[in-house]
Structure formats: C-alpha cells, structure tokens
Amino acid sequence: MSALVEALLQLARTSGGVKRAPVAWMARLDGPAQRWAARAEVKVVFSGPDELAAQVDPDALEIAIGSNAIAYSPPGGAVTLHVHAERQRIAVTVDDQGPGIPVGERERVFAPFVHATAPTADRTQGRAGLGLGLAIARRIVEAHAGTLSVGEAPGGGARFASRLTRSSDPGFTVS
Numbered sequence: 001m002s003a004l005v006e007a008l009l010q011l012a013r014t015s016g017g018v019k020r021a022p023v024a025w026m027a028r029l030d031g032p033a034q035r036w037a038a039r040a041e042v043k044v045v046f047s048g049p050d051e052l053a054a055q056v057d058p059d060a061l062e063i064a065i066g067s068n069a070i071a072y073s074p075p076g077g078a079v080t081l082h083v084h085a086e087r088q089r090i091a092v093t094v095d096d097q098g099p100g101i102p103v104g105e106r107e108r109v110f111a112p113f114v115h116a117t118a119p120t121a122d123r124t125q126g127r128a129g130l131g132l133g134l135a136i137a138r139r140i141v142e143a144h145a146g147t148l149s150v151g152e153a154p155g156g157g158a159r160f161a162s163r164l165t166r167s168s169d170p171g172f173t174v175s
Contacts, residue, residue, distance in 0.1 A: 018057035041075035048083030072098030095153035
C-alpha cells in the first residue's frame, strides 16, 4: 500500500512542473547507472559524449529514465543506456531485455494503472508492478517539453526513447 501511495504522489508531483538546473548529462547519469547496476541482477551499459548539457530536473529525470528497464529485465540480462546529440535535442535511449511491449499497446502503457497484456508483461521475478511507472516517466519527460516513446530494442525487449531540449547557451555552466 505504501508503494502505491508513493507512486501516486510522484504522479501528482509531475503535474505541477519541474525544477530546472544546468546538468551535464554524462556526469549526472553516471551515478544512477552505477547504482542501478549495483542493485540489480542486470548489467548496465552506459555510453555517450561528455559535452551534452541541458536545463532539467536531474532527480526527476533519473526516475523517468531507467527504473522500469531495470525492473523488467531478466536476471543476467543487460540494460543499455545511450545518450546522444541531435540538432536541438538530447536523445536518451534505454534498451532492456525484458518481454517488450506489443505494437498495439505501445501508447496505451503510458496511461496510469495500465499494464501490457502479454503473458510475460509482469516483472520477471513474478511481482506485478503498479502500472504507474511509465505514466510517471512520460509526465516527467513532457514537463521538460520532451517526448517519450517506446519501440522494440535490437535483439528483443523494449526501447524507450526520450528527447529533451539541449542547452545551446555558450555561457552555460554546470553545477
């Protein structure tokens, strides 16, 4: 019950906007990637250029980017987190080796309390999620004027792609 209450509070908080700070992506995501790798039974592969920066809420984006992939990947699997530059955006892709999301359900799973209907959609360790993780992730990304979509990862599983606005200010400094 406490997990449900916390998830609902998180969902409600994302509707109220985000606090932005200057962030160097690779430095900021390195810590979470290491924490995810340490607490999960999956390997986290992390890559991208050092110079990408944006004005974002780093704590909120940490929630949005990797926790679902870790939860749905099988023990011994890999989660690949890749950050790269596009023209005006920063693209973050997260590939997992979980059950994936059927094409007809890829938009629907971003609604609160919705689970994919595939028999393997529950967590690989037999615990069903609350159906709030992807709704929270999408709201966080959209609060940053970004987009979040899902497709198929190379080799199976799901690929979640977030696109966020880059900082182009030459005087940009990272705290």
